[in-house]
Amino acid sequence: MNQCTTFAKRIEMIYVGSRIGFASAVMLLLVGFVTASEPLYQNTFDDPQQIEPLFQRFKSMKVVDGVLRLEHANGHAASPTLPVPFTDGVFRFRFKLAGADRLVCRFEDESRVVKAKAHLCRLEFRPGSASLHLNSPPKDRELRQDALFATHRQDFADDEWHSVEISFFGETLTATIDGDTKLEGRHEHLANEKLGAIFAVQKGVVLLDDLSLTLIGTEPQPEAVTAGDDLIGTRGLELFHDYIEPMFKQHCYECHSHEYEEASGGLVVDSRAAMLKGGDLGPSLVPGQPDESLLLEALVYENDAIQMPPDGKLDAQTLEYVREWIELDAPDPRNSISTDQPAPSGPDASKLWSVQPLAEMRPRGSIDDLISQKLEMKGLASSPDASFDVLVRRLHFVLTGLPPTIEEANSFVESAESDLDTAMERRVDELLSRRQFGERWGRHWLDIARYADASGTTSPRPYKQAWRYRDYVINAFNLDKSWSEFVRQQIAGDLIETDSAAKRAEGLVATGFLALSHVIAATRDPETLKLDTIDEQLDVVGKAFLGVAIGCARCHDHKLDPFPTRDYYSLAGVFRSSSSYQPSISQESLTLEGAELGITEADAVKVVAPWLRGGKGVKVHSVKEADSIRDEPIHLRGEVEITGEVVPRGFPTLVAAIDVPPIPEGSSGRRQLADWVLHENNALAWRVIVNRVWQHAFGQGIVRSTDNLGFTGDPPSHPELLDHLAWKFRDYHNGSFKSLIREMLLSRAWRQSSVLRRDAMDVDPENRLLWRANPRRMEAEAVIDSIQFVCDQLDLGQPDKTSVPGFKVGNQGSTADLKIPGVTLKRRSVYWPVFRKDVPNSMDVLGIFDFPPATAPRGSREVTRVPSQSLALLNNPFVIDNARALQKSLLSNASLADDRDRLRVLYQKLYSRLPTPKEEAGSLEFLTQFAAGLEITESAKPGAVHSVSWNRLCHALLVSNEFVVVP
Structure with missing residues (x-):
């Protein structure tokens, strides 16, 4: 032998x-x-x-x-x-x-x-x-x-x-x-x-x-105690009946039995066969080997990744009984139940409308033709054009986020009276060329990029160079950077080969899209921090470019959209192989790992924009290839320590029409990811971006759920129109935002009146068929900027950077009490600092009007309309100070002969129109009565009565519904 x-x-x-x-x-x-x-x-x-x-x-x-x-x-x-x-x-x-x-x-x-x-x-x-x-x-x-x-x-x-x-x-x-x-x-x-x-x-x-x-060097051990087979079998069954089965019923069956269609972790414990088969982690029971049995491993609470039951560790005596039962071969007389778990029936991508190839819509009609067809099917017609004063205000709001000046409004109305089409074309082209266009539309993208000037919500830390990415986005829209270049720079700008130092610097800054992540700085474990950061980057990439929330697939196949866990970790490998932060030794904080721009002030002279300049030691928030390129294993249930199959780096499979680009060895795959997003057959990505543009132009998307074009999102109101625009944006406009926006704003559908019509309301109360324009309440930034603009208090200059005195590394607690410099608050609000925790009190108008927290991508903002907003504006020092400045400018204008002239100028400033006879009479009567009430008080000072009366009128009209809502 x-x-x-x-x-x-x-x-x-x-x-x-x-x-x-x-x-x-x-x-x-x-x-x-x-x-x-x-x-x-x-x-x-x-x-x-x-x-x-x-x-x-x-x-x-x-x-x-x-x-x-x-x-x-x-x-x-x-x-x-x-x-x-x-x-x-x-x-x-x-x-x-x-x-x-x-x-x-x-x-x-x-x-x-x-x-x-x-x-x-x-x-x-x-x-x-x-x-x-x-x-x-x-x-x-x-x-x-x-x-x-x-x-x-x-x-x-x-x-x-x-x-x-x-x-x-x-x-x-x-x-x-x-x-x-x-x-x-x-x-x-x-x-x-x-x-x-x-x-x-x-x-x-x-x-x-x-x-x-x-x-x-081994030492002999004592001989084992022997016992007969009968004794072993009897003792094992006694343990099972007295302790093991009651323990299963009390603590385990609720989540791990065949009564549930999908047991937690795929594990059931209501039969011996089921435990031998096990769940996601393999067999839970190895008879005779307690130290090899995952069942005991979970019960003893020595592995942080698997601890059961979740509501508390069992007593020591019960654990000893479990160990002894397994050593005795785990006898279990329960009848075997079929351990075949029903295979999860994931959503079928072939049935999802948004991933289907773009319909061939080569000019078969215009925007207006496709909208009219839908209306006619319901027996409806479009509304007439809005008035000229409404159109000019709407144009300026959509393209710049600011109201027109009196001169600009009068000029447009005069031109429109002779030829509306020509007046519209000229004004659209002129507004698209202004720097304020990039500030307005760049802010839309910053919402999606979850831009902020600070790290996470716990123990926030300043991102001192974040403003460079913000200015990159604004500059990209003003220069009409193509969608293809815009995407490639943000995903893989550091990998784009160029001989230009400025272009290289631009690519580095652009990757701030990935680097400026919402991370929890207090996370101590570096691996957990890395996986959470990857998850956050996948979230912004998924929602921004694909309109799909993919975070669920971190733990299991997405149950609502065709995004399996395997796809999640194939993408995770791309970002695992990219470096965007370096944990500190203490693990209590983190600093973004960046690259030096290499363009000093001396080199730049006046040719290179400030956001591209950076001297030695100035590092921008950017992404680079990791030192170790590797694929990522599937983390079962999303747990850091529990890994399964390693998935090759790759891209989502939900878009079947794309030939997946190979990822070269030694490369993260970010360049190929950008190519995949921009592939001509990636209809999902082209639909997503066109729908975003439509939303900001018309007030709601063709698909209202702009961040969700999956199974749970809203269906498109005009699918043919969406495909038509996606095809034109890709092949006709060549990814030009300005060209696409121009086509939308020059359509008849866009310049309709927003007046309600009973016939259409009965058929389409939500205006999904676009039988009228959608009146819109201004966003927070537009409210703030417009108030300062009409009161001649807004500084339209572009600051070189954004800094917050007193906001330091390790700043604990709330940021609500941070003092924002007055010179910053006079700028357009796109240049105000953005915090992920507690908007400073001096910037509270942002919160009042639903400024979104910068913790996740948001293509659509919540819009609330509550009385407390008007009350807040009535009592807000920011509004009160601006109303006082507006009143002073009116009363100090020597060209205005009397209150009637002042009133007309006030209405034109605020609403781009003259007051109606009724409004004029009511306002003048208010001034007279308010002054009379002040004159009878002992505290009234001579000469101040007229100023106070005008101050109250300016304040009331400044916070009116007509000012904050664009019809």
Whole structure:
């Protein structure tokens, strides 16, 4: 009988004749079997029965000509640990990658759950590389870099045998591959541990041979206590009936039984067969091996990633009963229930309208033709044109966010009276050329980019260079940067090759789209911080370009949209391979990792814009390729520590019409991601951006849920129109925002009156068919800017940067009391600092009018209309001060002869029209009566009565509904 057969027989003898269980039996066997020089274990795999207890978790296991063939498809199977005490030792084996993605050899301590990171070290082989990972790095900072990670590049091709020898000596681990020492690391926890080896195969087949383990310095252990089979069976059933089954019913069945269509984690525990099959993490029960059973691992609460029951750890005595029950082979008399969980029926992308190819809409009609067709089907007609004074105010509001001056309004009305079409064309072209256009439309994109001048909501920290990205966006709209270039720069601007220093700097600044993420600075674990940042970047990319919220797929296949977990982690690998932040040593804060622009003030002279200049040491918030390019494993249930199959970097599969661009080795894939978004067949992305533009031009999108074009979003009101515009934007306008906006604003549909009509209200009360214009309440920035503009208090200049005195790194608590400089508050509000926590009191008008928190992409803002908004404006110092300035300018204007002239100028400033006779009479009567009331009070000062009366009138008209709503 050879040594391997003797090994198997002794396992059988000890296991049958004792209550200590398989793992303990193996340890006793091995200790008694070894001497200081001979191999503790040596196996050529010539006996299939011998290896079955060691490799039970694999999908398929065969012995062919003395070689073990291990096959697994889902990437989570592994052999059990063989724990043995040792100081020094050598572990040897041969392997062949026969189509497998990865072979992992892990070394774990005896309990397997001493800490959240169960394995102390891991050797990983992939085609083309090997890597050594050591957990729990040394406290000695000088050793930290050597101990954390090492890698070796080598061609591990299929069908080639490779020999591996892993030596443990004190605190040093050395890996020798094919006779050459390749990897070496130091680890303070290696010495004096009880280690065992675990093999894991990812999706494919690995051939294993010549496995041996030689240990030095072991000590004999006492013999095991023996007991008969009958005693073992009786005791096990008693434990099950008295303690185990009641525990399952009380603490586990609510989430882990067949009564639920989808049990948590795919695991059910209401039958032995179900536990042997297990869930997402593999079998939950390994009979006879409590330390290999995930059930006990979850119950003992020693692994932070899996702790059950979630409402509190069980008492120590119950845990001891569970351990003993498993050691006794886990007898369970319950009738087996089918463990086949119903396969999740994910949404079918072929049925989602937004991913279908664009309809061929080569000029078959205009915007007005396609809208009229819908109206005619319902027996409706368009509304007549709005009045000229309404149109000029609407034009200026949509394109610049500011009202027209009296002169601009009068000029338009005069031109429109002779030729409205020509007047519209000229005014649209003129407004598109103004810098205020970029400030207005750039703010729309900053909402989507969740732009802010500070980090997360907890312990916020200033992003001192964030203003550069803001100015980049404004500049992009003013220069009419094409959509293609705009997307490529923001996703991969650092990777675009250029000979121009200014272009290189522009690309770096543009990647602030990814770098200025909403992160929780207090997160201490660097890996959790990285995955949360990746998740946040995926969220902004998904919503901004695809109109799909993909965050759900971090934990499971998206249940409402065709976005599986595999797609999530294929994209996650792209951003894992990109670096955008560097955690501090304390893990209590983080600083964005950026790049120097390289354009100094001296170099720039006056040619380069301020947001592109940066001297030595000035780093912008940007993204770059990571030092280590790698794919990301699927994190089961989104848990950091629980990983499954590694997914190659790639792009969502929901758009089937695209040939996926290959990602070159050594590249993150961000350039290819930008190409994928902009692909001519990515109809989803083209629909999303065109719908966003339509929303800001018309007040609501063709798809009202602008950030959600998935199954749960609103259907398009005019699908043919959306496709028509998407095709034109791509192929006719060549991605020009100005050209697309011009076409929309010059349509008849856009210049309709917003007056209600009873006939249309009965048929289409929500105006989905566009039978009239949508009146719109100004956004917060437009309210603020317009108030200061009409009161001659707005500074239209562009600041060089944005800074907030007193806002420092580590600023704790609320930012509400921060003092914003008055010179900043006189600028357009797009240049005000943006905080993710607590808008400063001096900027509270933003909050009153629904300024969105910069914590997530928002293509559509909430619009509330409540009385408290009017009350807040009536009592707001900002509004009161501006009303006083407006009153002074009217009373000091020597060209205005009397109150009637002043009133007409006031109405033209505020509403771009003259007052009606009734309004004029009422306003003049108010001035007279208010003055009379002041004159009878003892506190009234001579000469002040007239000023106060006008101040109250200016204030009342400034906060009126007509001022803050554009008809």
